[in-house]
Amino acid sequence: MKKLTLTLMCTAIISVGYCQKIGGGCEDCELMFEGIPEQLHWQTTLASPKEEGERMMISGTIYQKDGKTPAAGVILYVYHTDVKGEYKPAAAQKHGRRHGHLRGWMKTDAQGRYQFSTIRPAAYPNQRFAAHIHPIIKESKKNEYWIDEYQFEDDPLLTQKDLQNAQNRGGSGIIKLTKNEKGIWIGKRDITLGKNIPNYY
Template sequence: MKKILPLMCFVCIFSFYNVLNAQNDKKSSPINDYSERPLNNTDTIPDFDSKVNKLMITGTIYENDGKTPAKDVILYICQPDEDGNYELKKDSKRKRYVYHRAWIKTDADGRYTFYTFMPGANRYVKELKQIQRIIKVPGQPEKELNSFFFNDDPLIPDLTLACRAQVVQSILKLEKKDGMYVANRDIRLEKGVPNLQ
């Protein structure tokens, strides 16, 4: 049994790396997979209605001055399920994708909202609960941002100081409102490059 656990960990990490590597390929980046539908500044992750720990993530994307709302910015998120597993599916072209995903496109107010659920941490790999993000600013290539992390994650105290400083930049502070977790997180763009403040 002791030999199986490290092997399973390796397989999970290798599989997840391959999915992310394929998604980061310019031709197959998941941020470009929304083309069959128009985007607005609100989107809902699949299975949201059936999940117990519902979560709303909202905020404003600002230009580099930190005051002017950024228009026409696309923000993509994907996440594991409550058990920390990434559910993979195939589209009509047999391309694999993470099932729990969503996109927004800001309008003139720069606001965005995602309706999703609390992700879990994979029990075979000691990692933080997280929601991955990719952003696309008009006229710029897409960029992978630090994941959204959660302030109540029990693994945060175990991180090194350097890792903790990185995590804090994109941490979600959760509040419970009307039976749903709510987190507000703004994003400021630095000369077209996102700066997580």
């Protein structure tokens, strides 16, 4: 009933711009809340030591819409395929099964920083799309919305068309990976809140 009332209200006032969802459609985005820990930190680890695959660590800063001021307390949720290119839930996994088991949350610190350690994902088994990591942003008092996927500059499946069609939501998601002295892939991506995000306010 509550939902119906809200829908009717939104239908009535949508012409003046209210109730339009930030970011537009966001398929399965609500799954980000399934199993979300009470306490979130700016750093997290998605893959257990037993997970097959090459180790990778991605970090960056999330900025306010001005692209300069660090945004503290922003939740970044990420999920990706395993080394076989599958979103395979763990046997005991109760939540977010469609996102597989390589999923996790961060909340930016006072400097707007985030960091996650995981394995490098593989492309889907059909090899039709470049390997990617799905990110979803949740800011306080705003609905969750997706930003451009993380993709990797050295991925042979990443085409010119992909680059041209990129919406650059939150800024470009294409990152350059380099291996550090421990053999870990290291990547950096900064994110600007609201950048190229429809209905952002």
